[in-house]
Amino acid sequence: MSAVLAERGGSLALSGIVKRYDAAPVVRGIGFTLRAGRVTALLGHNGAGKSTVLKILGGAERPTGGTILLDGAPVGFATPREAEAHGIAVVWQELRIIENLTLVRNFFLNREITRAGLVDRAAMRAHVVRALAAHGLDADPDAPAGDLSPGDRQMLEIIIALDKGSRFLLLDEPTSALNASEITRLLETVRRLAAAGTCVVIVTHKLGEALAVADHVVVMKDGDIALDAERGELSEADLAYYITGHRREATPLAEAAPRSAFGGDTMLDIRDLSAGNCLDASLEIHAGRVVGLYGVAGAGQVDLLEALFGVRKLRGGRITLNGTPYIPSTPRAALARGFGFLTDDRKRNGFIPDMTISKNIVLASIRRFARGPWFDADACDIQAKAMASRLAIRSPLTMHVRRLSGGNQQKVIFAKWVTAKSRILLLAEPTKGVDIGAKAEIHGLIRELAASGDTLLVCSSEIEEILEIADVVHVFRHGVCAGQGIPRAEAEAKSLLALSL
Numbered sequence: 423m424s425a426v427l428a429e430r431g432g433s434l435a436l437s438g439i440v441k442r443y444d445a446a447p448v449v450r451g452i453g454f455t456l457r458a459g460r461v462t463a464l465l466g467h468n469g470a471g472k473s474t475v476l477k478i479l480g481g482a483e484r485p486t487g488g489t490i491l492l493d494g495a496p497v498g499f500a501t502p503r504e505a506e507a508h509g510i511a512v513v514w515q516e517l518r519i520i521e522n523l524t525l526v527r528n529f530f531l532n533r534e535i536t537r538a539g540l541v542d543r544a545a546m547r548a549h550v551v552r553a554l555a556a557h558g559l560d561a562d563p564d565a566p567a568g569d570l571s572p573g574d575r576q577m578l579e580i581i582i583a584l585d586k587g588s589r590f591l592l593l594d595e596p597t598s599a600l601n602a603s604e605i606t607r608l609l610e611t612v613r614r615l616a617a618a619g620t621c622v623v624i625v626t627h628k629l630g631e632a633l634a635v636a637d638h639v640v641v642m643k644d645g646d647i648a649l650d651a652e653r654g655e656l657s658e659a660d661l662a663y664y665i666t667g668h669r670r671e672a673t674p675l676a677e678a679a680p681r682s683a684f685g686g687d688t689m690l691d692i693r694d695l696s697a698g699n700c701l702d703a704s705l706e707i708h709a710g711r712v713v714g715l716y717g718v719a720g721a722g723q724v725d726l727l728e729a730l731f732g733v734r735k736l737r738g739g740r741i742t743l744n745g746t747p748y749i750p751s752t753p754r755a756a757l758a759r760g761f762g763f764l765t766d767d768r769k770r771n772g773f774i775p776d777m778t779i780s781k782n783i784v785l786a787s788i789r790r791f792a793r794g795p796w797f798d799a800d801a802c803d804i805q806a807k808a809m810a811s812r813l814a815i816r817s818p819l820t821m822h823v824r825r826l827s828g829g830n831q832q833k834v835i836f837a838k839w840v841t842a843k844s845r846i847l848l849l850a851e852p853t854k855g856v857d858i859g860a861k862a863e864i865h866g867l868i869r870e871l872a873a874s875g876d877t878l879l880v881c882s883s884e885i886e887e888i889l890e891i892a893d894v895v896h897v898f899r900h901g902v903c904a905g906q907g908i909p910r911a912e913a914e915a916k917s918l919l920a921l922s923l
Contacts, residue, residue, distance in 0.1 A: 432493040433457045434479065434510065434590050434621065439488035441474050443825070446818075448474050450645040451488065456590060456638075461612055461622045463632035463653075466642035467665055467857035468829030469816060472625050475642070476592050480512035481505030511583035515595040515828055515855060516769050519575050521568030526550050528567050529582055557581050557611070572719060573604030580611065584620070591615065592623040595828065597631060598855050601719045601883055602919070609635050627829070627857050629658040641665055666859045689846065689877045690730075690748075695739030698725030701901030703739070707879065712872050713907070714892025715881045717922045721898040723881045724766055727848040730879075731763035732756040757786065762844025764835055766851040766881070768828070772835040775824035779815065780806035782823050782834050786842040809837035813863055829856035836864060840871070847871065849880045853887065865891050885915045897921040 434456045441449040449471045456462050466472050477483035479490070481499030489496050492508055499505040502512070519528055526543075529550045535542045550563040559577050561570060567578060576596060583591055593612070597605045612622050612635050626632050632639065639656060641649035641664040649664040690707035700722035707713055715723040728734035730741070732750035741748045743759060750756050753763070765771045773782045783806040784791060791798045791805075806819050813833045817826060823834055832855055839847055852868070853861045868878055868891055882888050888895055894907040899922050908918075 432589070433491075435491040436475070436479075437489045437491060439475070439478060439490070440486045441471075441478065441483065442486045448645055449478075449485075452642070452645070452647050453488075454640050454647060454650050456621050456623060458589065458621050459616055459619050460637040461616045461624060461635050462638040462640060463636035464623055464625045464640050464642070465627075465629070465632060465661060465665060466648070467859050468827045468833070468855075469644075470642040470665075470857075471645045472642055473594065473827050476512050476514075476594055476623075476625065479505065479510060479590075479592060481510070482512070506586055506588065509587055509589040510592070511586065511588035511590070512592040512594065513576070513579050513583060513596065515598055517575055517579050519567045519579055521575075522566055524565060525554075525561060525563045525567055525570075525578060528578065529553070529563075529585070533586075553581055553585050557584075571604065572599045573601070573607065576600065576604075576608065577611065584615075589619070590621045590623070592625075594625050595627070595855050596624060597626065597628060599719075599883075602885075604719075605631065627855065627861070629661045629858065632661070633658065643667070662858050665857060687744075689744060691742040692726075693740050693742075695726065695729065695741065696737040696901075697729035697734045698722065699901050700725040700729065700898075700903075703898070703903040705896055705903060705907070707877060709877050710872055710875045711893045712868055712878045712880060712891050714888035714895040714910075715879060715898060715903075716885065716888050716895055716918050717898030717903075719883065721922065722901040722903070723898045724850050726898075726903070727763060727850055727879060727881060730756065730846075731761055731848055733763070757842070757844075760845035761848060762786065762839035762842050762846070763848045764839055764850060764852055766854065768831055768835055768854070773823045773831060773838075776822050778820050779810065779817060779823055779826070779834055780819040783809050783819075783837045783841055786838050805841055806837075809841055812840075812867070813837055814860065828854075829860055832856050833860060833864070836867070840867065845876055847876060847878045849878060851882060852880060853882075861887075885918055888918070889913055889915065 437453045438451050439449055439453065440447065440451050464472050474483065478485050481502040481504050490498065497508060526547050530546050535545045547563055554561055559574060559581060561574060567575060570578060596608055600608060609631060612624060616622050624635065633656065636653050639649060639651055639653055640647065641661065687709045688706055689709040692703060692705045695703045699720050703726055717723045725734055729736055730750055732752045732755055748759065780803055784802045791802050810819060813836065815830055815833050817830060823831055836852065853864050856864065872878055880892060889910060892910055894909055895913050895918060896903050896907050897918055
């Protein structure tokens, strides 16, 4: 470990930080202090400015105004490498691990150990073995990083950051792609690192997780600081109030979705289907229902959605759609049959980053706006504005989607499939990375679509989300889904978890 890592302590502060994009303020003169040995939860709705703050602290963006103080002295970072040289590292939601490189090569990317001008591979491997052991990561240093589970890849990037001497570790939505056991391990790691003197910042929309590990809470709202306080006696309801601006009353489960689990005509009949990690799935899906698909990561539930949308090739089984055989050959064919698919990998497959919000929203339904050889741009703009208003997308519709926060990107993708009038909507982690207010808006829209007769299949790694929105739950275990759906009135978190393991 470097000398910087050994010298734990100090503080990192923002004072009067302003950030503008195209004259529009995203961060409005904020200030707060991060201290060694403490965990700060940085919370707020999508677009509140959290990611911009991380980019400024991590050297990816320069502030328009204000000062960064490191141990009381003003500093400025032109690049992430300069921030790392001062002991500040950001682990982003979309990890920077290169999956086809070994753990050793990821560890020493652009900082190889050399001896007499030659790369000392033995020394690097021995160093990685020691670092992995020190942090309890049981992994082969010579294996490709892509072989690791999402939780282990997350841990690897954290270990690499610490090995570079980071005493300020900033984690952006670190649990968004993890299962329950991986989340528990990560939160334990956060507390252990803080106890050893590291300052940890965790950006999350999961308020329970924030309260479980935080010593200090900062809530941002519309570029300002809404709360800067010690964890103390703060509750999830308190945090939700500061984030949304109003108190939310809990909705009894029976009132949230009074529909029966199995009402309506059979829309999809899936028998003995296998594709990817989905080895054997048999489900009967009824029209106008929200069907929850639950299982640990890799159990096959996402593979089922990909197979239904023609993304993943079927190995066996049969599908009947409205009483007629359905063979999902391509996404275009699935789209023509009324399917829409919200992917769990939005960055890679969900949107076109250098296209505007407006054009991304109408992307899957572009033929509806064709007027002979012409394109009705005004009709597109009207539709995009309506969907943006419905999902509280506040950014200018001319902005490229690349510039949005992860949560707002998710809302754009959701808007795209609603605009496409998909009668069967396949949703993989539909609220991944969105704030508490946006989650409620998306859940409300899911119920509204089901009430209008649409059929929705929802995969979520959050049991609470499945229990909140699904009329019936199917559990995947080791690639198998037996087809015996559990009505929500009979489903419990403990029983679903037990069935999935």
